[in-house]
Amino acid sequence: MKQILLAVIIIFISITSFAQTTEHKNDNSVAIDTFKVLVPTKFNSRVDQIVTTLLTKYHYKKIDLNDSLSSIIFDNYIKSLDYNRVYFIKPDINNFERYRHLLDDYLLAGNLSFPFEVFNTYKTRMYSRVNYINKIMQQEFDYSTNESFTPMRDEAPWVEKESELDEIWRKRLKNDALNKHLQKEEWEKTSKTLTDRYKRFHKVILQYKEEDVFQLYMNALANAIDPHTSYFSPITSENFNISMSLSFEGIGASLMLKDDYTTIAKIIPGGPAAKSENLFENDRIVGVAQGEDGEVVDIVGWRLDDVIQLIRGKKGTMVRLSILRADATLDMPTEEVKLIRDKIKLEEQAASSKIIKIEEDGKIFKLGVLDIPTFYIDFEAQRKGDPDYKSTTRDVRKLIKELNKENVDGFIIDLRNNGGGSLQEAVELTGLFIKDGPVVQVKNSNGNIQVDEDPDKEIYTDKPLAVFINRYSASASEIFAGAIQDYGRGLIVGEQSFGKGTVQNLIDLNRFMPTKESELGKLKITIAKFYRITGSSTQKLGVIPEVEFPSIPRDKFGEASEPSALKWDQIRTTNFKKYGDLKNHLPSLLRKHKNRIENNLEFQYLLEDIQDYKTNKEKTQYSLNKDIRKKEREENEAKKSERENERVKKENFVVQEKDEVKKENLRVDDPLLEETGFILADLIIEQKVKK
Template identity: 45%
Template sequence: MNYKRLLFCLFTGFTVATSPAFAFQELQPSDDYIQVSKEIVEILEGTHYNKPSINDQISELAFEDYLDALDPTKSFFLQNDINALSVYKKRFDDAIKSGDTQVAYTIYNLYLKRVEERLTDLENNLSAMLEGFDYTLDESLDLDSEHYTWAKNKQEQDETWRKRLKNRALTLKLNGETPEAISEVLTSRFKNQLKRIHQTDAVDVYQIFVNSITAALDPHSSYFAPRASETFNINMSLSLEGIGAVLQMEDDYTKVVRLIPGGPASAKGELSPNDKIVGVAQEGKEMINVVGMRLDDVVDMIRGERGTTVTLEIIPSKGTGQTSKRIKIVREKVKLEDQSAKKEIVEVTRGDDTYKVGVIELPTFYSDFAAQQAGDKNYKSSTKDTKKLIEELRKEGIVALILDLRNNGGGSLQEANSLTGLFIPSGPTVQIQDQNGRITPLGDRDPKIAYSGPLAVLTNRMSASASEIVAGALQDYGRALILGGQTFGKGTVQALQEVDKGQLKITQAKFYRVSGETTQHKGVVPDIIFPSVFDTEKVGESSLDRPLPWDKIHETRYPIYWDMPSLFPILEPRHQARMAKDPDFIALNDQIAEFRENEDKYKTLSLNENTRIQINEETEKRELDRENARRAALGLEAIESVDDIEPTDKLVYSKEAAEILLDFIAINQLAEREKAQQEQAN
């Protein structure tokens, strides 16, 4: 036994002599990363936006984050373990500053021991436990992570695991699996989890440790060890052949953060942000449970050659959480052209007249920089493509234009700046403040505009970063009505810095609107809000741990083209009146209201089979009845299964945005007539 391990055992009271032999091998820090640690501290303290001092306060936060990263559901450590480990709360800062990161490995090795104890015990007793489950008992499992606590003793932890195992078995049973198959699936799960735990190496532990430090500063700074750095670079280049989804770990689950526009998952339409992936199957092979699996291993399983099919078993975020479902997605490479701007026309009839309103959907802010640098005048960019589509729509006789930035997670800052310039003469579009307080304004210098008519921008909670810059600028200028949902609130700028081993992604600046308000945390609040399935408390920057705050700097000089707020008292009541009569909005509002009303119920999962079946049947019946009521109001044929329900909010929002723009036009025309009459009278 090494000296530091012996000191740890003596200091915390853990015994060594009586400990049983385990299969896992204790991990130790590598001397190769001593200098890396010192380099990381220098970069964090010198270039992070907050200019932090890596001190005891940061150490205590990092300690909590480290435990949470290892055991997010509080499933393995006992309260006694946590009490003993608490002596290390103020050691994390010293560890990374000195490069002696033994403390991280000491904690991790105890975690390994607890995992092996638990999973081995479950594997050995699985058959007896499965045979003993009584699905007629009225008991439940608490799924609310805010209620998770460290078990006081093994008996209390045993009971928690019993309920979790019973839930997993019941879910498989309700999905039609036989008792033999249930036993095989769960046994395989524990074996795979143990196997992957044993595959964890010293570099993996080091990465978790460093990221506990960066997480104490803000949610977007992070360290990528060499393997993770390679994966990050692949994702950033969009050369990944897979399903086109950004994933992250939450508790023991792989969660969908967002879908890449133009990717296979986005096109399929069955996967949504916040869905949890619990299983992955390759073509012709059995489903592999991925609960508790390392994120990079899950990503590797989902990746694959284009044209091949991967099957995902998911727990939908919009459901009750009572059952899972399986979806098949054909892998493809996400191409630039798949993310290109697209146009359509929404026709609105008022009286005897029909009006055309153009819609340009922009999935991301893109530019083919390589082609541009090579001197190709026909290189693709979001600004060039949008300008071309505007010209085409104007020839088709549109009276107004909608820029749809829903689910647009950002992209090129240069493109956000130039695209804003399509709708305003030259002027500032965004301000950037660095860690030294220096403010750099960016703006459009081209006085030409592509479109000067009535304009609306559609946003939702997944509109982020560059989307928020465009929406915020057009709102401040009074150039467009912002409609839809509050945006994500990511107003920080990250830069990648190479370190001796890997990369450090570090927050170095902050975006501010021309009005002086930052887009950070708060995002852009729409002028008129549409119903949204996104819960702003669970999705968005404000839902993350330790986001940088909202604040304000001096505004820049800019003109205001329309006094939009003066129109809201007229536009808002008309919008509400239409929604109250529109079958699509009635169904959508009812669905959202039902989910919000039952949200607390969904945090508790019944372990009674009949209750689960009843809840599922009642939920599906309500969904089917709601959809058929909507279809009946629209004169459409009824459907027989919830599987036949297709998303409608995309078109519904565009139609309502078009209606609001026509109201806007009518109000302005009336004001102009009244002004002309008054001038004639004078």
């Protein structure tokens, strides 16, 4: 068994687990039985036992399958169907409670009565909700009354009666209708859009097959253990392979379903979304339209695979997305993002470089910026013996050589939004900046520790270095940044990183039960953890910069926000020799940084945005009064307009072919990169003085 696990290990690290992306399509020709009761298949029961055995024996976390874990699985599964507590009523939950401490035994026995009973009840409650929606949407709401809507009910008590659900749904629908009313949409269109939204969602639920219910339940188990362990049904695993190869034509983003919203899980470097610089992780897609003038299709509540089918299309065609920003509340207007579909190619994810000029203490510093969106390697070309195969390290080596010809004074490694990639490349890239020594430690589930070392005994550049990270920098990025920090080779600047310090293994379940009758799917299981050369894990903690930029709180973001995330811990340190010690420079660097950002308009905007985020996070209720909501929107728009006017006053314009054109302004276009440049310039000055 151990050999099989090792044979299929994938040392390919990324910021998120891939979300469910099955390829079932709505087939209008198939008759739908509204009251059909789903029951598990014999394969479901057998796969249940295989998955349970693999998780209990080979997961990095030593799992004790007991009543406590059973309770977590119970809650996870209920949440996967009704996270916001708007379908089930308390008598339903009371009925299900008899299973709460039995699921550990049921999993071992292949007993799937619980997930299918719960799902069949869910279908019944969904039917009731759709009937109510059809009724309530016959007449427009009165927007002049003073009442409020509470969107998040995940911690609210379950209501006793369906009549109480009716009132919750009335306010929910009124909130959605008011948003559209404020966008000047006619009631007839609003009524049809919202009615169709839930009819479509109901239809999707009615089309669920046994395999879909089983996958939900297996992931309730997997996510009770850790957030990066997942079960992929046969069809989902096919789409997983497509996502991993990045060979599809679309927008270049991984999606997940969160609270009925299709949410951006990850921006794929080199894709249309990344190139647009206008789509970000945790943004919510609420509508999709084709071409310049296609009608926007409301997709709230859609099944993820159907959303993907709507977004994908022929290369070169346009798709328009209606976006509710990650930090926007449900009463805020959406924004439209236009993207041209394209095929994502390896070379478009490649590292790139540019030079920025920073004036500090009366001197102009030329700084080489190396933008590394992912840690990549063309495994196929390498396997075939192609001497020119592409990899992060090879490309960065060439870029450093080119930048050195321009006599740059130092380098900024930009790892913002870099979710990881090849472990090998993270190690080898580190080797360009250190002479030799260990880079990362990998501890497997048996407690064995492997130390990966710099394979190149030469240092490629010894110029001053800053590594720029943010909250989306994860996994392989954290390995590189952590090693540079531990060696004292460079300064880490930005936000505390994501904190994904685990390794996953993808297992084909047909290896354990060979059958020609059916594909059994795959299991992605956590088998190892990463540790820095100091012995500290990157798990949950990530990498903490020496110079931290203002940032939103981490309580709802990053690995640490996941209830089942593996804990941070520490192992023994390795033997390594520090390149230098930057601690003595920090007081001066931090003082200058603080003085600069106090007078930097963009940093003040950032601080305002952080405060707004904190305020909005505490907001639990939203007015359903038209005048109040309209005033709130006008205030937000006025704030945006005021910012733009302030920026215009500070920007430089140049005349180009008789037209006034905005001159490229690093301070406005990328103020965080500019400040990183100032910090590195200060470090260069400090190091020269102390020499």
